Amino acid sequence: MQSMTTIAQYAATLREGRVSSLELTEAALERIKTPSGEGARAFTRVYGDSARAAARASDVLRAAGLGRSLIDGLPISIKDLFDVAGETTLAGSVVRKDEPAATEHATVVRRLLAAGAVIVGRTNMTEFAYSGLGINPHYGTPLNAWDRKTGRIPGGSSSGAAVSVTDGMAVAGIGTDTGGSVRIPAALCGLVGFKPTARRVATSGALPLSVNLDSIGPIAPTVACCACLDAILAGQDYSLPEPARLRGLRLAVPANIVLEKMDAHVGASFEAALASLSAAGALIDKIQIPAFAKLAGINAKGGFTAAEAWAWHKDMIARCADRYDPRVVSRIMRGKDMTAADFIELLAARSRWIAEVEAELAAFDALIMPTTPIVAPAVSDLVGSDEIYARSNALILRNPSIINFLDGCALSIPCHEAGTAPVGLMVCGTAMQDKRILAIGMAIEAVV
Numbered sequence: 535m536q537s538m539t540t541i542a543q544y545a546a547t548l549r550e551g552r553v554s555s556l557e558l559t560e561a562a563l564e565r566i567k568t569p570s571g572e573g574a575r576a577f578t579r580v581y582g583d584s585a586r587a588a589a590r591a592s593d594v595l596r597a598a599g600l601g602r603s604l605i606d607g608l609p610i611s612i613k614d615l616f617d618v619a620g621e622t623t624l625a626g627s628v629v630r631k632d633e634p635a636a637t638e639h640a641t642v643v644r645r646l647l648a649a650g651a652v653i654v655g656r657t658n659m660t661e662f663a664y665s666g667l668g669i670n671p672h673y674g675t676p677l678n679a680w681d682r683k684t685g686r687i688p689g690g691s692s693s694g695a696a697v698s699v700t701d702g703m704a705v706a707g708i709g710t711d712t713g714g715s716v717r718i719p720a721a722l723c724g725l726v727g728f729k730p731t732a733r734r735v736a737t738s739g740a741l742p743l744s745v746n747l748d749s750i751g752p753i754a755p756t757v758a759c760c761a762c763l764d765a766i767l768a769g770q771d772y773s774l775p776e777p778a779r780l781r782g783l784r785l786a787v788p789a790n791i792v793l794e795k796m797d798a799h800v801g802a803s804f805e806a807a808l809a810s811l812s813a814a815g816a817l818i819d820k821i822q823i824p825a826f827a828k829l830a831g832i833n834a835k836g837g838f839t840a841a842e843a844w845a846w847h848k849d850m851i852a853r854c855a856d857r858y859d860p861r862v863v864s865r866i867m868r869g870k871d872m873t874a875a876d877f878i879e880l881l882a883a884r885s886r887w888i889a890e891v892e893a894e895l896a897a898f899d900a901l902i903m904p905t906t907p908i909v910a911p912a913v914s915d916l917v918g919s920d921e922i923y924a925r926s927n928a929l930i931l932r933n934p935s936i937i938n939f940l941d942g943c944a945l946s947i948p949c950h951e952a953g954t955a956p957v958g959l960m961v962c963g964t965a966m967q968d969k970r971i972l973a974i975g976m977a978i979e980a981v982v
Contacts (some may be wrong), residue, residue, distance in 0.1 A: 538755040541762050544705060545604045546732050555596070559652050561927040562609035565703045566655065572701055575674035576694040577612045578624065580655040585609065589653045590620045595650070604762050606650030606774065611704035613692050614656040615663060616640040625741045626659040626691075627673050629850055629857050630835030640739025640922030642708060642750055642767050649766045654704055657694030661859040664708060664843060664937070665745045665933040666718045667923070669691030669857050669916060678723055678910050680956055686910040689719035690901045691879040695753050696723040699719055705871075706754035712743045712839060714905075714934025716751045717946035721905035724981070727753045729937065730758040731965050735767045742846060746838040746884075747938045748905070757945060764968070775969060777976035778899075786898040788907040791826040792933045793876065796907040798817025799950075803957040804904045807949040807982040819898070825890040829939060830856060832883045836868035841877055844869025861923060884939060890938055892964050900974050904947040905958030906930045933960065945975040949982040 547553045560796040563582055566573035573580075592607035597809035612618075617623040617636035623864040624630050639647070646653060654665050658673050660666075669675045676693055677687040692709025696719035699707050709716045711729040720727025732749040742748055752763035759776060765772035787793075788807070788943030798805070810820055843866045855863055895901060907929060916923045937944045942965055961978055 537978070538699065538702075538863060539705070540756050541608065541705060541754065541759045544608055544736050545606075548607050555589040555652060556586065557656065558607065559585050559601070559609050560705050561977050562654050562892065565701060571731070572676045572697050573703060575628065575676040576658055576701070576703060577611070577655040578626065578658050578673055578694070579621070581653055585652050585654045588647075589834050590648050594654065600930065600955045603649035603651070605705075605766065607647075607652060608705045609644060609654045609703070610651040611655055611657045611695055611698040611707040612643060612646070612653055613709045614659050615710060615741040616643050616656075616708070618656070620641060623741050625663065626661045626670050626980055627671065627858070629854055636739070638739065639839055642735040643739065645769055648963055649973045657692070657698050657707055659693055659695075660844070661689035661862045662741070662847070662866075663712060663715055664839070665690050665863045666714055666928055666934075667916060667927050668719060669913065670948070681810075685913045685918065687722065687913055689722035689906075689910065691715040692719050692753060696720060696725055699723075699725055699753055699755070701911060706752050708750065708752055708763070708767070710740060710743070711749045711751055711934075711938065712747045713931045713938050716752040716753055717905050717934045717944060717958065717960060718930055721948075721960075722947045722956055724759050724868065724908040724948050724950070724956035725753050726760050726948070727958075728752065728757075728764055729934075729944050730764055730768065730940075730968050731943045732941060733765075734966070734968060736769075742842065744839040746842065749938070752810040755973060757947065757979045760945065761972045761976075764972070774848055775973040775976055777980065778970075778973040779812065780915040780981065782978045783809065783816045783974065783977070784898045786895060786901050787818060787820045787902055788823045788826060789820040790822050790824075792903040792907075792936070794907070796904060797909060799909055799955055800904050800957050802906055803950045803954075803960065807959050810980065810981045818902075821894070823891060823894050825887055825894065826936060826940060828887065830937065831882065832887060835872050835876055838867065838880065840869035841872045841880070842869070844872070861920070878905040889938055893963060900971060901962040903933055903960050903962070905933060905960040909955040909957065929973065940966045943971050947975055947979050947982065
């Protein structure tokens with residue numbers, strides 16, 4: 535893995551004139567096109583000319599003392615489901631190639647450009663964002679920077695976003711998270727990923743998977759990097775959060791569901807992180823959260839994702855189902871049999887469930903758990919077996935998707951020993967506790 539420089543460090547080198555935005559951009563573009571690298575699989579479109587033009591403009595403005603933000607002049611990647619004016623948004627698929635081009639940028643793309651981001655390209659993803667594994671049969675699967683010899687998944691659906699960062703092709707990647715699609719690749723690739731409370735970041739111009747669950751967030755080297763990008767994506771003023779004080783902080787670890795079926799490495803890494811946090815003065819309680827056991831039953835008919843994906847895709851499936859990834863279209867088809875009554879009951883069940891979980895967590899500052907219970911599996915194992923694919927996908931999505939259903943916010947922070955398989959520790963809060971979770975995340979990051 536490339537050593538990763540933070541947004542603040544890059545901003546300082548630009549400000550001090552030790553490097554130019556154009557030099558950073560050229561280096562990122564060079565890594566993308568390296569034949570032996572992952573660029574061809576990590577990106578579905580590269581914006582070489584426009585990125586260089588944006589970098590030159592950033593250098594001119596900076597020389598005039600007109601810096602726009604911390605990310606001004608930095609190479610950033612965007613997931614392939616954000617609209618860019620003049621282009622058809624493909625979302626990792628071939629199905630939409632003949633659809634009309636977007637007439638305007640997605641809101642988050644506009645905000646990134648206004649902040650001076652140099653958008654180097656669109657990143658690959660699971661087709662239509664409907665899987666946590668990151669495998670794409672149309673454009674290839676970018677390989678995790680850890681253990682490339684085996685060839686392991688990067689996690690999904692924001693697969694290319696994570697690989698663009700680990701491989702130095704971008705300083706940060708912007709993804710979406712409907713059931714963990716930012717946090718999962720962050721965890722499996724040794725990065726930080728932030729899923730904000732969904733309503734904080736406008737999704738206009740982002741191709742939907744589930745309008746009730748979709749959120750937009752960053753994948754980057756550190757919590758501070760994610761905090762900076764989150765403020766830009768949300769259209770808010772940015773100030774670096776003051777890290778929370780760990781001593782006396784009350785952290786809840788769910789004792790049911792989320793710790794089940796952990797592999798030995800994840801279990802050992804998570805327990806070591808808990809020990810470090812306890813030594814730093816955090817008060818950690820393992821508690822039962824009975825509502826977690828109800829979630830599978832609530833979503834037994836496919837949940838919001840299947841229902842809303844079916845509503846969006848049904849006409850395209852009728853025309854060209856054979857052009858979809860079979861493992862994606864089969865999941866979308868689960869929504870076909872859901873009735874309006876099923877959907878209304880699901881909305882009501884979610885409201886009751888959220889109230890129940892919020893009551894359980896009222897006495898705690900944050901909830902912590904492993905982001906995924908297993909390390910990144912080999913691509914070949916998943917491609918070769920529908921059974922292994924389905925089992926791995928369900929297991930990897932299990933913990934992160936709880937927070938989407940909760941309408942909460944969460945960070946995934948690396949907690950593994952250097953040189954070992956990446957493991958993510960997820961720090962979670964209820965709705966609109968984003969700033970608090972980022973502050974707690976900064977404190978936890980310093981310890982684990």
